[in-house]
Amino acid sequence: xxxxxxxxxxxxxxxxxxxxxNTRVNLLGLSPQQLRDWFAELGEKPFRATQVLKWxxxxxxxxxxxxxxxxxxxxxxxxxxxCIRAPSVRLDQTSSxxxxxxxxxxxxxxxxxxxxxxxxxxxxxxxxxxxxxxLACTFCSTGRQGFNRNLSTAEIVGQLWLAERLIDRAVNxxxxxxxxxxxxxxxxxLNFEAVVDSATLMLDDNAYGLSRRRVTISTSGxxxxxxxxxxxxxxxxAISLHAPDDPLRDVLVPINQKYPMAELMAACDRYAEVVPHxxxxxxxxxxxxxxxxxxxAEALVKLLxxxxxxxxxxLIPFNPFPDSGYQRSSRNRIERFxxxxxxxxxxxxxxxxxxxxxxxxxxxxxxxxEDKARRSQKLAQMGLxxxxxxxxxxx
Ligand code: SAH
Ligand code: SF4
Numbered sequence: 073x074x075x076x077x078x079x080x081x082x083x084x085x086x087x088x089x090x091x092x093x094n095t096r097v098n099l100l101g102l103s104p105q106q107l108r109d110w111f112a113e114l115g116e117k118p119f120r121a122t123q124v125l126k127w128x129x130x131x132x133x134x135x136x137x138x139x140x141x142x143x144x145x146x147x148x149x150x151x152x153x154x155c156i157r158a159p160s161v162r163l164d165q166t167s168s169x170x171x172x173x174x175x176x177x178x179x180x181x182x183x184x185x186x187x188x189x190x191x192x193x194x195x196x197x198x199x200x201x202x203x204x205x206x207l208a209c210t211f212c213s214t215g216r217q218g219f220n221r222n223l224s225t226a227e228i229v230g231q232l233w234l235a236e237r238l239i240d241r242a243v244n245x246x247x248x249x250x251x252x253x254x255x256x257x258x259x260x261x262l263n264f265e266a267v268v269d270s271a272t273l274m275l276d277d278n279a280y281g282l283s284r285r286r287v288t289i290s291t292s293g294x295x296x297x298x299x300x301x302x303x304x305x306x307x308x309x310a311i312s313l314h315a316p317d318d319p320l321r322d323v324l325v326p327i328n329q330k331y332p333m334a335e336l337m338a339a340c341d342r343y344a345e346v347v348p349h350x351x352x353x354x355x356x357x358x359x360x361x362x363x364x365x366x367x368x369a370e371a372l373v374k375l376l377x378x379x380x381x382x383x384x385x386x387l388i389p390f391n392p393f394p395d396s397g398y399q400r401s402s403r404n405r406i407e408r409f410x411x412x413x414x415x416x417x418x419x420x421x422x423x424x425x426x427x428x429x430x431x432x433x434x435x436x437x438x439x440x441x442e443d444k445a446r447r448s449q450k451l452a453q454m455g456l457x458x459x460x461x462x463x464x465x466x467x
Contacts, residue, residue, distance in 0.1 A: 096155040099128050100233060101226030103269050104276050114153075116146065122278055128156055129229075129279035132237050158230030159184070161238070176234070178203065178227055182220055184257050186231045188239060188249070195239075196251040199231040201267055202258025207292055207327050209312075211357055213393045214257045222263040228270035232280060253288040255310070260289050261297035268305050275307075284308065285351055295331040298339040306346045310386075311336070313354045315363050316371035324363070337375070344382055353421075354385045358401035358409070369412035380417045387420055 102110060104125055111121040120142065127139045134156040136147045162183060163175035172188040184200035205212070206219035235249060252274055254260040260267040267289065273279045274287050290310035291298065298309070315321035321328040328336075344352055354376070358364050376383050387410060390400040401409075410420045 096153060098224075098226040099124065099154050099156050100158060100230045101224055101269075103225075103272050104278065114149065120146065124150075125276070125278045129233065129273065129276075132233055134158075157226070158234040159227055161234070164238070172239075174235075174238075176200075176231065178223070184223065184227075184231075186235060186256060188235055194250045195248065196253055197232060197235050197249045198253050198255045199228060200256030200258055201228060201254055201260040201263045205258050206262070207259050207325070209292060209314075209325050211314075211324060211359060211390060211396060211398050213396070216393075222266060223258070225266045225269040225273075228266055229273050232274065250282075251286045251288070252282060253290060253310070255288075255290045259292055259294065261291045261294040261301065264297055264300065268301070271305055271307055275305075285348065288353075290355065292325050292327050293331050293336040293339075294327070295335050295339045298336075298343055302343045302346055306343065306351075308347070308351045308353075309340075309343055311340060311352065311354050312357075313385075314357050316368050316375055320363060320368075324359075333375070341379070344379075349382055350384060352382070352384075354383065355388055356385055357388045357390050358406050359390050360399040360401045360405065362398065364401040364405045364409055366408070366412060369409050373413060373416040373418060376418055377416055380419075384419045384421060385413065 108118045108121040136150045159176040162177045166172045170190045174186045182203040187198040189196045203220035204217045205214045209215045274282050284307045288308040292312045314324050413420050
C-alpha cells in the first residue's frame, strides 16, 4: 500500500525567512572549537558554547527559544546572528526490510542521498559528502552523474542531525543511530576538511559521542589523503578495492591510474599501524564475469594474504542501475569466491543487499528522481514500501 504523509507531521521545517538569512552562521557547521571561538568573539564564556553544542547536537533543537538555560539576551542575540539549518527531506522511503532511504535537498539546489539501516545490534546511517563525484567508477551510479560540488560541514553533520530527529519520531524503527558510514554520494577524502570537521563533531562527547570505530570513511583510494587522515583523525576506514590487480582496477576505479595498488596498500599498512585491529575493511563489488572468477580470488589472496590476520573483506553484490553495462554476480559465484578466500584464511563478510525495493545503493535515487520522465513510474513502483513524498519548496 502506498501512503503519502503530510510533510509537517514528520519533517523539521526550515527556519523562517529572515532578512539576514544568508549571513547568519549555521551552528551545525561549527566544530566545538570554532563554536567556542565564535562565542569568545561575542563576549560569551566557553561553557555557554558547550551548552549550545549540547542543545544543537544532543537535543537537536532548531529553535533558540527552546534553549531554556541560556539568558534571554543571549538567545535573542543568537536568533539574529545564527541559525540551525539542515538539508530538507524531499523523499523518504521505507523498504520492507526496514531500510529507510532519504533524498535530501540542499540550499541552492542539488540533492544527495542518505540511508538508514536498522539491524539487530546496531543502526547505521550512510551519509553523502559531495553532490555527485568526479571519480567516474564505471559501476557507480553517482560516478555517472559527474561532480557538482562539495557538501559543507553543516550539510554533512546536518544529515546525522536530521536523521536522529526523523528516526526519533518514527513509529516503527525507533532506534538511535549507532554507526555512521561515509558511503553515500561522493568521495569523502576529496572533501577532506569538511569531512574531518564533521567526523570530529560525530566523535565529540558533547555532540554525538560516537567512537572512532563507529565512524567509517569509505574511499576509492586517495593515497595522500589517507595519510593525512591517519595524522588528523584515524577513524575506521573502508577501502573500495573492487579488483585484485592494476589493469582491472584501472578500468573499474579510474583513480587507480593516479594512485596504483602498491601505493594504496602501503598507505593502508601505514594506517593500520595507528588504528585498532579490524578498523580497515576492504570492499569488493561482485560484478558478474568481470572480477568474480577464481583467478581474481587467487590474485586477491596474493595481495591480502600477508595481511590476512588484520583484513576483513566485504563482498558487495552489485546493485544494478539502468545502462550500467554490468550484472550482479550470482549467489553461487559470490559463495565460490568467499570459500576460496576463506580457504586462504581471509575473512569475508558477504553482505546481504538491503533496501532492494528502494534502490538503496549510492547515487541511484537521485538519478531516478531527477529523471522527470521516470518519476511517476518510480513512485508507482514504490507501492512495496511506505512512502512519504515531500513536496515543499524551501527556496
Ligand atoms: N566514494 C567512496 C564512498 C562512496 S561509494 C568510495 O568509493 O568508497 C560507497 C561504496 O559503494 C563503495 O565501495 C562503492 O564502490 C560502492 N558502490 C558504488 N556503486 C555501487 C553499485 N552499483 N553496487 C554496489 N556497490 C556500489
Ligand atoms: Fe565516486 Fe565512490 Fe562512486 Fe567511485 S564508487 S564514482 S569514488 S562515489
